[in-house]
């Protein structure tokens with residue numbers, strides 16, 4: 001197979017940096033022990049098979065846009081940016097407040113970011129990193145100066161709470177980043193994005209679109225909830241995140257040894273361990289918070305990035321690797337000089 005365009009190194013004509021990050025998770029903690037009373041499961045099974053101890057669940061009145069706006073305010077404060085300075089808002093989500101308008105438009109209203117153009121990106125758990133790459137292109141080609149990218153999901157709203165195969169895995173939250181050209185940094189060195197629609201049915205929500213509109217029959221069959229082939233998803237997650245890491249490192253002429261901190265999608269500790277093992281990277285280099293939040297979909301890598309940055313996992317000038325995987329299939333990776 002010939003090398004695709006995506007696999008060739010991209011040299012941005014104007015480097016783009018993440019100049020601030022933020023995150024938000026709901027107050028409500030749902031523990032494994034509580035799940036024991038909801039489905040046939042155990043704290044021990046969940047910890048051994050996933051590494052998850054607890055997750056956050058948004059209140060009925062707390063929507064994806066509310067969490068997204070809270071994370072965005074946090075990121076704007078961190079970056080020293082005002083709402084009026086934002087030219088573009090991109091929200092990666094698969095649980096929008098409404099099918100339309102986009103969640104990004106709802107966030108714009110909440111923030112008062114009146115100068116921004118707004119749209120959502122549907123790339124499941126890869127939504128934040130896809131958004132970072134899209135936003136970067138707008139800055140690199142000088143269409144925008146300041147871009148707000150958010151990964152936000154309220155997966156609790158589409159989880160089947162009677163399905164023990166899935167309901168133990170997910171949580172709610174949001175993470176955000178402000179992108180800008182920073183003259184003194186190389187910023188985002190390269191981002192790789194890929195998809196494989198042939199695997200669209202291993203992790204999906206069949207109902208709710210025009211193929212299976214919401215009606216009583218479809219709701220009774222739970223087609224309006226997330227469905228997953230866990231074993232296949234696990235396999236694809238390891239393979240695609242490995243591939244994404246290799247491609248982006250090669251593009252930059254780097255190896256995993258050059259990376260100070262890896263921030264992976266937070267789905268399952270065993271997926272991350274398998275990656276660490278095959279990449280020959282010590283687990284200590286991976287920033288992990290899935291024990292506290294579970295898999296928060298598009299928010300996961302964004303929350304982890306914010307947490308890692310704020311807790312000093314890396315410093316200005318260090319190289320970090322972000323790598324994600326999600327329904328679609330979609331996957332992506334990015335090497336960033338912090």
Ligand code: ACO
Pocket residue numbers: 040041042045046049050124125164165166168203228230231233234237267268295297325326327
């Ligand atoms: N509690 C107790 N038992 C359970 C539970 C549970 N919560 N869930 C499943 N089981 C049972 C199964 O029914 C099965 O029983 P059986 O052998 O009698 O049939 C047994 O446990 C083993 O099931 P497996 O599917 O083989 O378990 P596995 O070790 O593969 O772990 C898991 C399952 C955790 C879902 C794993 O496959 C996984 O993490 N897959 C990837 C999930 C993922 O990453 N999803 C998100 C990707 S991106 C995005 O979110 C959008």
